[in-house]
Ligand SMILES: Nc1nc2c(ncn2[C@@H]2O[C@H](COP(=O)(O)OP(=O)(O)O)[C@@H](O)[C@H]2O)c(=O)[nH]1
């Protein structure tokens with residue numbers, strides 16, 4: 351299964367946070383969110399405490415991916431940038447490395463040209479760093495890992511992967527976590 | 534598509550409730566949302582039409598807290614079930630770490646269930662994912678309705694992988710948490726198998 355996953359190590363995290371901080375300052379935006387196209391929040395900078403950032407990230411992921419579907423229909427490869435203008439607040443979105451979305455919330459204290467310029471810089475900085483966070487074809491990685499560990503043969507196509515029954519240890523942990531959350 | 538942050542010790546994973554229109558996917562999330570104590574409640578996002586039908590998706594983030602040393606966050610999504618929303622379904626399905634297939638147990642909905650499962654297989658294929666490998670559980674919902682198919686028959690027709698299945702009445706919450714627990718555990722297990730550290 352080729353399903354992209356993101357793994358953030360210490361150094362990737364530090365580099366992304368540094369770039370986000372610089373971008374926030376250079377653009378003079380109020381807050382900046384970096385997320386994956388599937389709606390996972392990766393990093394945030396600036397004034398975000400009043401917002402429910404997880405939900406914002408999920409919605410932005412939805413907006414952006416539907417915009418890309420629209421691009422395909424009108425025969426554009428992709429829309430790289432999107433801009434939403436409100437009375438007090440504006441949001442500027444741009445795609446980074448095809449997998450990430452940089453969403454910038456700003457008010458009258460800056461202008462979209464400045465955001466656009468600073469976002470270009472931020473993209474140049476972050477693209478190579480973020481590329482290292484992408485782990486594609488995880489099944490291959492998992493097979494390599496299991497072969498290293500116990501020389502187990504790779505499961506034949508169509509046969510359920512052994513992990514589904516083999517490791518029951520998370521059941522109790524999830525059970526405990528859920529009963530804690532819901533009490 | 535999970536997000537694993539080794540430095541802040543956080544894991545975020547995405548679980549998608551899939552199934553035909555009106556089978557009870559949104560009701561599952563609403564029931565779960567309703568059971569979160571006020572103090573811990575954030576928000577559930579529902580993009581619906583005026584007729585209460587899911588237009589784009591429902592979204593419910595759950596903070597499970599510490600599991601195996603990681604701050605674990607599970608994000609629940611539902612897809613719109615109606616046939617004509619297929620492009621939206623693909624968007625929501627993108628990056629799913631686990632899937633709950635919700636079937637409507639009513640006799641009249643037999644065909645909708647099998648079509649939706651075939652559609653899931655197709656959409657996963659387009660996204661480069663394999664329905665025979667993705668963490669999956671089945672939920673046979675609306676067990677309270679009068680004219681329903683037996684669990685054995687549903688299982689025979691839909692559960693080709695013999696994954697865990699649960700009977701449910703989403704409106705009263707029966708089976709809802711068992712389903713959630715099972716898929717969460719499967720997803721975390723498969724992630725840990727992939728990223729042992
Ligand atoms: N009797 C009964 N009704 C249900 C059950 N689950 C959902 N419903 C109802 O079925 C309708 C569609 O449910 P909804 O969650 O919106 O379906 P979705 O399209 O899959 O999101 C709603 O009126 C629900 O109240 C159930 O287990 N039993």
Ligand SMILES: [Mg+2]
Nearest residue numbers: 558559586587
């Ligand atoms: Mg719905």
